[in-house]
Amino acid sequence: MLEGIMIGLSAAFSVQNLLMVVAGCLIGTFIGMLPGLGPMSIIAIMIPVAITLGDPTAALILLAGVYYGAIFGGSTSSILLNAPGVAGTVATSFDGYPMARKGQAGKALTIAAVSSFAGGTIGAILLAIFAPALSTVALLFHSAEYFALMVVGLSAIAAFAGTGQVAKALMMTILGLILATVGEGALFNMPRFTMGLMDLQSGISFITLAMAMFALPEAIFLVLNPARSASGAEGGGSGKITGLRFSREEGRAILPVIGRQSVQGFFIGVLPGAGATIASFLGYAVERNIASGKEQAEFGKGSVKGLAAPETANNAACTGSFVPLLTLGIPGSGTTAILLGALIALNVTPGPRLMVDEPDIFWAVIISMYIGNLVLLILNLPLIPYIAKILAIPRNYLIPFILFFTLMGAYIGQNNATELLLLVGLGVLATILRFADYPLAPLLIGFILGTMLENNFARSMQLYRGLDFIWERPMTLALLVLAVLLVLLPTYRARRARKRAEGVADGD
Numbered sequence: 001m002l003e004g005i006m007i008g009l010s011a012a013f014s015v016q017n018l019l020m021v022v023a024g025c026l027i028g029t030f031i032g033m034l035p036g037l038g039p040m041s042i043i044a045i046m047i048p049v050a051i052t053l054g055d056p057t058a059a060l061i062l063l064a065g066v067y068y069g070a071i072f073g074g075s076t077s078s079i080l081l082n083a084p085g086v087a088g089t090v091a092t093s094f095d096g097y098p099m100a101r102k103g104q105a106g107k108a109l110t111i112a113a114v115s116s117f118a119g120g121t122i123g124a125i126l127l128a129i130f131a132p133a134l135s136t137v138a139l140l141f142h143s144a145e146y147f148a149l150m151v152v153g154l155s156a157i158a159a160f161a162g163t164g165q166v167a168k169a170l171m172m173t174i175l176g177l178i179l180a181t182v183g184e185g186a187l188f189n190m191p192r193f194t195m196g197l198m199d200l201q202s203g204i205s206f207i208t209l210a211m212a213m214f215a216l217p218e219a220i221f222l223v224l225n226p227a228r229s230a231s232g233a234e235g236g237g238s239g240k241i242t243g244l245r246f247s248r249e250e251g252r253a254i255l256p257v258i259g260r261q262s263v264q265g266f267f268i269g270v271l272p273g274a275g276a277t278i279a280s281f282l283g284y285a286v287e288r289n290i291a292s293g294k295e296q297a298e299f300g301k302g303s304v305k306g307l308a309a310p311e312t313a314n315n316a317a318c319t320g321s322f323v324p325l326l327t328l329g330i331p332g333s334g335t336t337a338i339l340l341g342a343l344i345a346l347n348v349t350p351g352p353r354l355m356v357d358e359p360d361i362f363w364a365v366i367i368s369m370y371i372g373n374l375v376l377l378i379l380n381l382p383l384i385p386y387i388a389k390i391l392a393i394p395r396n397y398l399i400p401f402i403l404f405f406t407l408m409g410a411y412i413g414q415n416n417a418t419e420l421l422l423l424v425g426l427g428v429l430a431t432i433l434r435f436a437d438y439p440l441a442p443l444l445i446g447f448i449l450g451t452m453l454e455n456n457f458a459r460s461m462q463l464y465r466g467l468d469f470i471w472e473r474p475m476t477l478a479l480l481v482l483a484v485l486l487v488l489l490p491t492y493r494a495r496r497a498r499k500r501a502e503g504v505a506d507g508d
Contacts, residue, residue, distance in 0.1 A: 008363025024065020032073030083215035088276030095306030106244035119312035122262035123319030148479035176446020216427030265313030269320025283313030
């Protein structure tokens, strides 16, 4: 491994490859800031450019830089506008945007940048150490385990519900699962709930749904609520951005979160099909569940832990997703599927032999990830005061800005006008649900996990001719038991807190 790292260092620190790292990070960051575009679109556009470079190492470093740069930059629009730039930064908006509304946009962007850097860096170190071994572990996960993993994800919905909102969160999760069934099913290649529209046969786009749940209602609220200032703060305000740094106490609070979520996010990214989006949601859920009662109440209202967790997890997961791509030739997400196509176009065959046959490519990409995260931190930290000034834009300019990028992101995602109609319809529904105080995050979780849950359950049923896969595969059973514990844990904690309160009252 040390020999491979030395080869990777010499390749990664060549002038051409260093320029590719910087170029990829810059392009990815700015594209990630634009709602709806995301890394898939820009990587697809960049493939012809990468191929013309002629050097597979430089090409892959450029595309990898675009990938994690987009995830790094996607937090900006989530924090400032409540319009997630990429799917992996949706959970960032849960606490990042409330912080921006309090006039703490600078601090939120700083925490996001530091957390992203830490998650990506620790992920790169874990990738260098464990890549060969983890490729074997990833192969142990079959359809049954993925089904159980999706159930674990759904069991965390209580983490996204406020006090006394568990029933509402459950209803929203079911609604998300229902929306996930639109389009062709896993068992039968027949359209479902498409109302005769060909454009719905491939289902509802996640980007369209994310924009409808967060960005569009925010624009409507800005119109309907004249008390809201241009900065998003309630009750007027000057829109002045203060507090670009976080305190030592806040640093000590997020340090263990960064440690936990770097490791958890990386291992979730290693699993093909999981990816940064699921890692960020699970990271947020875990941190909320293990937080103390007082800290738990802050989640969703501007918690530094609630911001650091998804930002760390999604960047670590991006790095982890390169394990199955490079060592097995298995794409773990849509983005890494495009990267796989780029590798094949460059006459590079990913798989177990890549580390042996072409160590310069394998190790140079891993080393460049660390360099890229350092470049992203250096590029982003000085720009935070200027980026945060977006919130000082007058509301009559800010609303069209949000609407433009929301509509553009939804249209570009699927390239048809039906998405715009869906965006408006779902946006109006989301606004009504927000007025009724329904949490919208569980709906997105249900939608994201719904398709994968159904597909893996259907495959498991076909392979084992029924539900026998639960008992025949110990890992599946263990994950399902974990899901049950995650459901029961909040109930147990609430009951214990209630008994403790009653005991204090009796003592008085």
